[in-house]
Each structure stands twice: as structure tokens, then as C-alpha cells.
Amino acid sequence: MSPAKKTAIAKTASAVKKSAPTKKSPRKSTPSTWTDHAIGEPHPLATATSDDAAPLGAHVSIAGGMPEAALRSREIGASAAQVFTKQANRWAEREIEPTESAAYRAAFATTDVRWQCAHDSYLINLASPDPVLRTRSIESFRAELRRCHALGLDALVSHPGNYMDERAAGLSRNAEAIIEALEAEVGPTRLLMELTAGQGTVLGGTFEEMADLLDRLPAPLAARVGVCLDTAHIWAAGYDVCTDYDGVWDRFGDTIGFSRLGCLHLNDSKAALGSHLDRHELIGEGTMGAEPFRRIMTDPRLRHVPRIIETPKGDAPAATDARMLSLLRSFAAGA
Ligand SMILES: [Zn+2]
Ligand SMILES: [Zn+2]
Numbered sequence: 001m002s003p004a005k006k007t008a009i010a011k012t013a014s015a016v017k018k019s020a021p022t023k024k025s026p027r028k029s030t031p032s033t034w035t036d037h038a039i040g041e042p043h044p045l046a047t048a049t050s051d052d053a054a055p056l057g058a059h060v061s062i063a064g065g066m067p068e069a070a071l072r073s074r075e076i077g078a079s080a081a082q083v084f085t086k087q088a089n090r091w092a093e094r095e096i097e098p099t100e101s102a103a104y105r106a107a108f109a110t111t112d113v114r115w116q117c118a119h120d121s122y123l124i125n126l127a128s129p130d131p132v133l134r135t136r137s138i139e140s141f142r143a144e145l146r147r148c149h150a151l152g153l154d155a156l157v158s159h160p161g162n163y164m165d166e167r168a169a170g171l172s173r174n175a176e177a178i179i180e181a182l183e184a185e186v187g188p189t190r191l192l193m194e195l196t197a198g199q200g201t202v203l204g205g206t207f208e209e210m211a212d213l214l215d216r217l218p219a220p221l222a223a224r225v226g227v228c229l230d231t232a233h234i235w236a237a238g239y240d241v242c243t244d245y246d247g248v249w250d251r252f253g254d255t256i257g258f259s260r261l262g263c264l265h266l267n268d269s270k271a272a273l274g275s276h277l278d279r280h281e282l283i284g285e286g287t288m289g290a291e292p293f294r295r296i297m298t299d300p301r302l303r304h305v306p307r308i309i310e311t312p313k314g315d316a317p318a319a320t321d322a323r324m325l326s327l328l329r330s331f332a333a334g335a
Contacts, residue, residue, distance in 0.1 A: 041075065042075060042077055043076060043318045045319055045322035046077030047077050047326045052329070053304065055306040056079050056307050057081045057082070057113060057306075057307075058082070058310070058321045058324070058325070059083070060082070062084060062085075066085070066103070066104045069081060069083045069108075070104070073108070074112070076321040076325055077325055080114070080115040080308055081108070082157070082310075084119060085144065085147040086147070088119070088120075089122055091140060093139075093140060095146065095150070096150035096151055098150075104151055116154055116155075117153055117155035117156065117263060117306075117308070118148050118153050118156050119157045120156060120159075125137050126177035126178060126181075127161025127170040127171070127174035127177075128173070134173065134177065137177065138177050138180060141181050142181045142185050145187065145189065146185055146187075149186075154188075155306075156190075158192070158194065159194050159202070159204065160193055160196060160204030160210070162200070162201050162203070164201055171203060175216035175217060178191070178221075178225070182217075190226060190262055191224060192225070193210060193214065194265070195227060196237065197233045197276050197278045198238075198276050199236075200276075205276070210255075214227070214256070226261065226263075229261060229263075229264055230264075230267060231269075232269040232278065233265070234248070235273055235288055236269060242273075242291060262306075264302065265309075266293060266296065266308070267281070268284060268285060268286030269281055280312060282311045283311060293328065297328055297332040307328070309328075
């Protein structure tokens, strides 16, 4: 996810917090001023979902309460969804009570969504050399896992940490923290470590380093862990999926392996190949262009991998996301 998006989400989240005491939301019955459909109903740009080979959806806001994510997913015609389970830019933790979990599950039961994940907080750094920050990060990461388990989510997407001092030591700290958290928090949710753009001292910017991290986990825990591949991140990390699509995926298969690929984040990039900058763009409108996405949507090796867009939403989130999902479906259909 891009810093710009983080800011947008943070703004939304704080706006929600301020308005939270008013409780009752008018969204369900009031037609929006910028769309020509009732909120919560499929947007005119949303296309059918039942024939998706792999679940396809977007990161959707939980503003107004977690069940609202279901309405937003239905609006855009999604068969997959990604959410935050708290304010992603704050340390404050919360637990999911049974009533909230029940409401969330009931809301999603009315949608076509059949795969769900959460993205964890940006503040977590499991590789930090600072013992205070690392302990705090492990606590926060455990709370992320608990909330996912309580909601029955399929996966939790998490970024490898920032090593700050020395790469090898950072990898060890990161692996040990993952082991500690997975041993303490057992449940149905699979952990997916996300490949990064490799900016600064962040870990996980190469397939080899990600494989190294995963290989440090003991077998019983490793079975609960996979990877999430963000197209914008690997592009910025220097993997040229435009001119060497097969070469990049062959290298992925040889190092990490397709069996460990649990999710695709489909984002075009504002940043250049190898720039190490994490800047998402609308699909087909960035430096990557439409072609790699066309290939991904028809690649038999990726056929069953759930896919989530984290593209800019602009002033019309439902219309923009619905248009993106519709575009990807047209690629899947060979258009
Ligand atoms: Zn990103
Ligand atoms: Zn991410």
C-alpha cells in the first residue's frame, strides 16, 4: 500500500472516530450523490462474480463499523475482500467481541465474497533492533492475529520488518517474532508475508530473502505461513514483469514456490521499475501498463490465487473499484 493511501485511510479512520457516537448510519437507504445506485447495492459498473476462477476484490474501508466492509464489497461486485481490523496507523489495540464477529460474518454472508483477509498495522516492526519497539510490535501483531481468528478470516497480510542495523540480525529477529506470535495465537487464519519494494532497510524486497525468512520457521508453523505478492512492490523492487514475465515467475517458482503464494495484490505503479518506491496506481494507467495484468489473469499457475486491488479510489471509491474489477475480469475472459 502506498503512503498516500495510508494518509487517506488514516483521514477516513479519524473522521469515523469523531462521528462514531451518532451510531445510526443512513447509508443503506440513501442514494449517494455521486453514484446512481443505492449504497450497498451493486454499482452499475460492477460485473457478475459467480464465475470468478479465483476470488477477486479490493481493500475496503471499515468506516462505520466492520460490517460496512461487506456492503462496500457487494457494491463493487467483489468475491474477495481485504480490511483493516483496527486503525492501521495507531498502536491502540482492540479485541473482537462475539457480537461484532457475528455481525461481520452475517454481513458477508449476504455477499459473493468467499475469501477474506486483513492487512496488519503499519507500525508493527518485528525486525526492530529496539527491544521496546520489538516487544510492542509482537504484542500488536498477536492482537492482529487474534482479531483475524475471531472474525474467521482466511489470511492476515503482514509486511516483513525494518532491520535498521544489520540485515542478517534483522531476519533472525523477524523470524523469531513470527514464531513467538504463531505459537501463542492459534486459529484458522493463515499468515501471508508480503513482498516489499525493498526501500531503505526494509526486509523482503527479493524472492530469495523472503524464502530465507520463511525457511527459518519450523515445519509445523511454516505450514501456517505463505506469501502475498504485490505487483507494484516487485516492480519497484526491480522484477521486470513487463518484458520478462516468464522469467520473473520462474524465479518466483524456484525460490518461494507457487504452493506458498496465498494472495496477489494487483496494483499498477506510479514509480519506475527498480525505484524501490511504493506508489500504487490504477491498473493499466501506471508505469507497468495493462499487459502484465492481462497475463496474470490468464496464468494457469495463478488460477486459484485470491487477488486484491489496492489501487487509488479517487472521489468515487465504489465506481473506481468496480471499474478496476471489471477490467481485470475482461482480461480473465481474454479481452
Ligand atoms: Zn504497496
Ligand atoms: Zn501491504
